Amino acid sequence: MSGKRPCKPTVKRALVCVILLAMPVRSAAPSHPPRQAQGSRLPDNARVRAALDWFTPNISWVNDQQVRITEIPAPPFQEELRAAAVKESLAEAGLTAQIDKTGNVIGELRGVNEKEIVAIAAHLDTVFPPGTDVKVHREGSRMAAPGISDNGTGVAALLALARAVQFAHVKPQRTILFVGDVGEEGEGNLRGMRAIVDTYRGKLKAVVVLDGSGTDHVTTKALASRRLEALITGPGGHSWSDFGMPNPINALVRGSVRFINTKVPASPRTTFNIGQIEGGTSVNSVPHEARLKVDIRSESEDELTRLESALRECVAAGVRDEMDSARDRSKGKLEWKVELLGSRPGGEMAADSPLLAALRAADEVVGNQSRIERSSTDANIPLSLGIDAISIGAGGSGGGAHSLQEWYDSAGREAGLKRVLLTILGISGVAEEKSR
Numbered sequence: 001m002s003g004k005r006p007c008k009p010t011v012k013r014a015l016v017c018v019i020l021l022a023m024p025v026r027s028a029a030p031s032h033p034p035r036q037a038q039g040s041r042l043p044d045n046a047r048v049r050a051a052l053d054w055f056t057p058n059i060s061w062v063n064d065q066q067v068r069i070t071e072i073p074a075p076p077f078q079e080e081l082r083a084a085a086v087k088e089s090l091a092e093a094g095l096t097a098q099i100d101k102t103g104n105v106i107g108e109l110r111g112v113n114e115k116e117i118v119a120i121a122a123h124l125d126t127v128f129p130p131g132t133d134v135k136v137h138r139e140g141s142r143m144a145a146p147g148i149s150d151n152g153t154g155v156a157a158l159l160a161l162a163r164a165v166q167f168a169h170v171k172p173q174r175t176i177l178f179v180g181d182v183g184e185e186g187e188g189n190l191r192g193m194r195a196i197v198d199t200y201r202g203k204l205k206a207v208v209v210l211d212g213s214g215t216d217h218v219t220t221k222a223l224a225s226r227r228l229e230a231l232i233t234g235p236g237g238h239s240w241s242d243f244g245m246p247n248p249i250n251a252l253v254r255g256s257v258r259f260i261n262t263k264v265p266a267s268p269r270t271t272f273n274i275g276q277i278e279g280g281t282s283v284n285s286v287p288h289e290a291r292l293k294v295d296i297r298s299e300s301e302d303e304l305t306r307l308e309s310a311l312r313e314c315v316a317a318g319v320r321d322e323m324d325s326a327r328d329r330s331k332g333k334l335e336w337k338v339e340l341l342g343s344r345p346g347g348e349m350a351a352d353s354p355l356l357a358a359l360r361a362a363d364e365v366v367g368n369q370s371r372i373e374r375s376s377t378d379a380n381i382p383l384s385l386g387i388d389a390i391s392i393g394a395g396g397s398g399g400g401a402h403s404l405q406e407w408y409d410s411a412g413r414e415a416g417l418k419r420v421l422l423t424i425l426g427i428s429g430v431a432e433e434k435s436r
């Protein structure tokens with residue numbers, strides 16, 4: 001697939017050319033008209049073309065970066081080593097790079113208009129605990145290791161994009177931040193992206209999130225989710241001599257059975273998952289505690305709230321059932337609580353947003369088509385606050401995310417990288433060449 005396809009005089013193509021022309025005008029504030037030469041589209045700009053042309057001869061460099069980054073462990077809440085390596089790479093590319101107090105790496109490419117910012121972000125963290133073997137096994141264009149695709153692909157792309165724009169001396173209209181953010185997975189609860197949006201709010205006009213591989217989708221709708229933990233405690237005792245005392249695991253099981261019988265609607269799609277259950281010390285002890293973790297997701301915040309209430313009611317009922325059937329209540333009673341471990345807000349980007357137009361225009365150039373999706377990603381945070389944001393793959397193909405069998409195949413990744421570059425430059429705008 002070529003990044004230099006000319007605008008053919010078909011109606012559809014002509015429309016896209018118009019969008020490409022119009023986009024920087026619409027995306028820049030009215031007081032800052034675009035410096036981009038009129039009558040040209042992004043790939044016609046010599047510097048943009050040079051940046052696009054950087055990828056193909058440097059693909060093995062990009063693949064090597066992906067291996068290097070993936071082999072630096074980044075368990076939840078322990079992203080420091082990987083962050084330091086990414087900061088160094090962004091600095092080597094020529095960006096002003098720093099690590100903020102949350103642990104995010106931020107590389108800045110100053111635009112003509114410093115009052116407006118677009119961010120391109122790839123999460124640094126993995127789901128894998130410390131000690132996981134993250135050695136990458138390579139065979140041709142295929143690589144295998146935990147975290148290789150999610151998000152080795154996104155981080156490698158971030159470094160490649162920084163190199164390409166600096167190599168080509170691209171000067172954007174709006175300032176571009178290259179961000180390696182922490183805490184995307186699980187209980188990280190999007191803390192890195194929350195901090196970025198908090199710091200740059202007011203200036204932040206668009207966020208492009210790179211998560212995993214692929215070129216086929218664009219997430220413009222944020223799936224709302226909550227993660228909850230139920231804890232039931234009791235006095236605990238001996239399985240024989242204290243038989244009949246209320247048992248927290250029994251109560252948890254009773255409550256769980258009630259909960260999994262909760263009816264959820266097919267539309268708006270709503271799901272729940274008991275993902276972890278633990279408790280007890282030995283087979284011949286009445287346990288003193290039991291806990292379970294539940295993930296609930298919905299296209300509707302109202303359904304989420306309803307489901308969270310259902311979980312609380314079911315746990316309370318499980319405890320009540322267990323207390324009612326306990327033979328010996330003199331030995332103490334059960335306590336329970338349900339805590340919110342994390343919450344990802346929902347949101348949706350308008351179908352006529354300049355950011356989606358930028359992606360569509362980029363797709364047209366690389367000969368791609370994107371399917372719109374709803375998903376739970378770093379983009380949830382800006383989307384929930386009304387800031388334009390998308391989450392896309394960074395090219396190539398992959399599978400087995402969050403498993404030890406995770407893999408990535410770099411075949412065709414150039415198209416994905418060009419798509420990302422054109423999208424980000426489409427929304428930032430590009431200064432005319434003489435302003436170098």
Ligand SMILES: [Zn+2]
Nearest residue numbers: 150151211212
């Ligand atoms: Zn990811």
